[in-house]
Amino acid sequence: MKFIASCSYGKDSLKTIDVVLNVLKLPLDEIVTVDVMFNNTISAYYPEVEEFRQKADEIIKNRYGFEIKHLRADLTYENRFYQVRGERAKKENRGKIYGFPIVRGAWCNSDLKMSAIEKYKTQLGESFWYIGYATDEKKTERQEKIINCTNLNMYPLVKAGLTEKDCYEWCKKNDLLSPIYENFSRDGCWFCHYQTLNQLRDLRKNHPDKWEVMLRLDRDSPKTFRPDGTTIHDLEARFASEDSQMKLEDFIEIGGRGMTEKQLIGMYKRDAEIIEEKYGENQERAKIDRLTIELLEEHMQYQTIGTVEECREARERQRARKPVQGEPFSWIDSVKVGRRWKEVRKTSYGHACPNCGKSVAKLNGEYCSKCGQAIDWSDTP
Numbered sequence: 001m002k003f004i005a006s007c008s009y010g011k012d013s014l015k016t017i018d019v020v021l022n023v024l025k026l027p028l029d030e031i032v033t034v035d036v037m038f039n040n041t042i043s044a045y046y047p048e049v050e051e052f053r054q055k056a057d058e059i060i061k062n063r064y065g066f067e068i069k070h071l072r073a074d075l076t077y078e079n080r081f082y083q084v085r086g087e088r089a090k091k092e093n094r095g096k097i098y099g100f101p102i103v104r105g106a107w108c109n110s111d112l113k114m115s116a117i118e119k120y121k122t123q124l125g126e127s128f129w130y131i132g133y134a135t136d137e138k139k140t141e142r143q144e145k146i147i148n149c150t151n152l153n154m155y156p157l158v159k160a161g162l163t164e165k166d167c168y169e170w171c172k173k174n175d176l177l178s179p180i181y182e183n184f185s186r187d188g189c190w191f192c193h194y195q196t197l198n199q200l201r202d203l204r205k206n207h208p209d210k211w212e213v214m215l216r217l218d219r220d221s222p223k224t225f226r227p228d229g230t231t232i233h234d235l236e237a238r239f240a241s242e243d244s245q246m247k248l249e250d251f252i253e254i255g256g257r258g259m260t261e262k263q264l265i266g267m268y269k270r271d272a273e274i275i276e277e278k279y280g281e282n283q284e285r286a287k288i289d290r291l292t293i294e295l296l297e298e299h300m301q302y303q304t305i306g307t308v309e310e311c312r313e314a315r316e317r318q319r320a321r322k323p324v325q326g327e328p329f330s331w332i333d334s335v336k337v338g339r340r341w342k343e344v345r346k347t348s349y350g351h352a353c354p355n356c357g358k359s360v361a362k363l364n365g366e367y368c369s370k371c372g373q374a375i376d377w378s379d380t381p
């Protein structure tokens with residue numbers, strides 16, 4: 001019999017290897033993983049996760065002396081996605097491609113991962129597999145497997161009394177924590193229908209080439225991406241709306257950032273050009289940049305002529321209004337008292353603009369030099 005540790009590069013399965021060898025000291029012949037592929041050349045994993053898997057291979061080899069065995073299924077995600085259903089399918093599905101997997105009983109797990117493991121088990125003959133389930137598993141299916149297990153050696157973490165948090169802390173301390181945990185709570189493929197909105201939002205933002213693939217799959221699939229009817233294009237519209245809102249908020253705070261409208265337009269133009277040069281034309285993110293540029297240019301035109309309220313106020317100022325009493329001013333005058341001249345301080349009031357309060361005088365014209373308010377000098381001395 002061969003003893004095998006199943007490895008997914010998640011925190012639990014990596015800690016399982018250490019528990020088997022260093023804590024429980026159980027026999028181990030091989031560490032096995034399955035490389036899920038989108039197609040024959042593109043991995044199912046985020047680039048940073050792919051890099052981590054390679055690093056983890058080296059650490060495990062140096063620390064434990066095991067080279068991880070990498071299996072691959074006969075099918076890729078794209079193979080199965082575009083495979084046409086035959087006579088065994090339900091009548092309404094015959095002649096259609098598989099498209100996106102359904103959430104429950106998804107073909108992606110069975111066809112792209114488990115099929116490779118089952119095939120390898122057949123080749124091995126009798127074997128015993130260590131599985132990385134923790135004591136606080138939240139999935140009912142896993143809880144039932146643990147409860148009904150007759151040999152807890154199958155679940156080394158449970159036998160050692162370790163929780164998911166214990167595994168997380170150990171991986172973090174030993175430089176074996178997948179980067180996926182930095183932003184998300186779960187590992188998985190970049191095209192997985194179980195992904196959270198944040199994961200999909202991150203995919204669109206940081207991996208636009210893969211997001212374009214998702215949009216292409218969405219156009220071709222007879223099934224929606226989510227069971228509630230949500231499509232990738234629905235998500236694209238949602239994320240694009242969020243981007244536009246954020247970019248408009250950036251624009252509103254231009255003053256605080258010290259950027260002019262022209263500088264922002266230049267920034268978004270460069271961003272769009274870089275994306276189009278790297279990934280080709282018609283990239284969704286580049287389209288959003290172009291849309292933002294149009295909005296900024298339109299806003300600049302409005303700034304030139306003013307807002308509706310500013311235009312209304314300007315029109316109102318063309319209606320002549322009487323000047324109001326201005327600030328007092330005084331002067332010294334000479335007054336003859338008897339035979340002598342006596343200096344007397346006199347005070348009077350000037351005129352002020354009824355709109356802005358600036359001092360105005362009849363001899364200076366019919367408009368306030370500060371705000372342009374028309375002044376009605378009739379009947380004014």
